[in-house]
Amino acid sequence: MYKVVANSELAPGYKLVKIHAPLVAAKIQPGQFFVLRIDEKGERIPMSIFEFDRKRGYIETVVHEVGKTTKKLASLEVGDGIMNIIGPLGKPSEIRRYGHVVCICREGTVGAIHPIARSLKRAGNKVTIIVGARSKEYVFLLDKLKKISDEVIVATDDGSMGRKGYAVSALRDFLKSNKVDLILSIGPTLLMKTASKIAKEHGAKAISSLGAIMLDGTGMCGACRVTVGGETKFACVHGPEFDGYKVDFDELKRRQKMYVEEEKIALKEYERLL
Numbered sequence: 514m515y516k517v518v519a520n521s522e523l524a525p526g527y528k529l530v531k532i533h534a535p536l537v538a539a540k541i542q543p544g545q546f547f548v549l550r551i552d553e554k555g556e557r558i559p560m561s562i563f564e565f566d567r568k569r570g571y572i573e574t575v576v577h578e579v580g581k582t583t584k585k586l587a588s589l590e591v592g593d594g595i596m597n598i599i600g601p602l603g604k605p606s607e608i609r610r611y612g613h614v615v616c617i618c619r620e621g622t623v624g625a626i627h628p629i630a631r632s633l634k635r636a637g638n639k640v641t642i643i644v645g646a647r648s649k650e651y652v653f654l655l656d657k658l659k660k661i662s663d664e665v666i667v668a669t670d671d672g673s674m675g676r677k678g679y680a681v682s683a684l685r686d687f688l689k690s691n692k693v694d695l696i697l698s699i700g701p702t703l704l705m706k707t708a709s710k711i712a713k714e715h716g717a718k719a720i721s722s723l724g725a726i727m728l729d730g731t732g733m734c735g736a737c738r739v740t741v742g743g744e745t746k747f748a749c750v751h752g753p754e755f756d757g758y759k760v761d762f763d764e765l766k767r768r769q770k771m772y773v774e775e776e777k778i779a780l781k782e783y784e785r786l787l
């Protein structure tokens with residue numbers, strides 16, 4: 514069992530969960546993920562790491578409660594156990610000196626962006642982070658982001674914090690007066706598709722970390738199949754990061770919605786039993 518050692522609310526529907534998982538903490542690299550199963554009857558879900566402590570054996574993850582398993586995970590209390598955790602999985606981010614990097618994300622995906630942006634900064638890049646959110650209530654971990662970057666730009670849909678509008682609009686405006694070498698996006702598929710398109714228009718490299726549905730996380734089940742540059746890839750082993758110019762984002766979006774009906778039934782049944 515992997516013990517939950519802390520669980521705090523970041524915003525409605527978002528939790529920061531800290532887990533004792535020494536083997537994962539010892540080896541995980543920015544860009545990689547882990548797969549967990551809460552109990553014997555549980556579904557396996559992929560999660561990213563916000564922070565890791567190699568010495569004490571802790572990992573921290575930002576949980577966005579979207580369905581049965583993420584709601585169950587968010588409800589765990591200090592001392593509760595998670596049955597299985599496997600990882601690190603996937604390829605680490607390519608950390609090198611690109612020049613000026615913009616990391617763009619929305620709400621909970623600040624978790625996955627954080628260790629990557631920090632490593633890019635340590636590698637000598639200028640790092641700008643653009644965070645999008647519904648409203649100021651959903652902007653969190655800002656202090657942590659400010660510490661590991663040169664600048665953080667906030668965009669909220671309702672204008673309650675930072676500039677009004679979507680993160681991609683902030684990106685467009687930023688590029689009017691800044692030369693950027695790499696745009697790294699983690700977030701909703703439309704955000705990543707748009708960010709990659711904008712990157713191409715401005716001659717910047719684009720990398721997106723794909724939120725494909727995953728089961729085993731080891732390249733065997735095919736659930737995470739994506740098309741990149743016309744070739745079939747498995748996001749869990751060949752990614753999750755890919756060249757944003759080449760990703761078929763429309764197919765990714767369709768495949769993410771493959772089990773919507775089953776997901777609704779699972780959530781309803783879970784809530785009925787609460």
Ligand SMILES: Cc1cc2nc3c(=O)[nH]c(=O)nc-3n(C[C@H](O)[C@H](O)[C@H](O)COP(=O)(O)OP(=O)(O)OC[C@H]3O[C@@H](n4cnc5c(N)ncnc54)[C@H](O)[C@@H]3O)c2cc1C
Nearest residue numbers: 558559560561575576577579580581582583724725726776
């Ligand atoms: C590499 C990777 C890293 C991830 N890291 C995190 C993380 O750090 N924190 C976090 O909260 N979530 C993360 N996710 C997404 C998370 O795995 C899914 O939200 C989760 O599997 C949903 O399970 P569920 O049973 O709660 O909801 P479900 O009932 O399975 O899904 C509910 C709805 O959520 C959406 N959804 C489901 N799976 C995904 C997915 N893989 N990506 C995007 N949307 C999805 C769909 O729209 C779906 O209809 C990550 C996904 C990947 C592929």
Ligand code: FES
Nearest residue numbers: 728730732735749
């Ligand atoms: S999750 Fe099964 S092949 Fe990638």
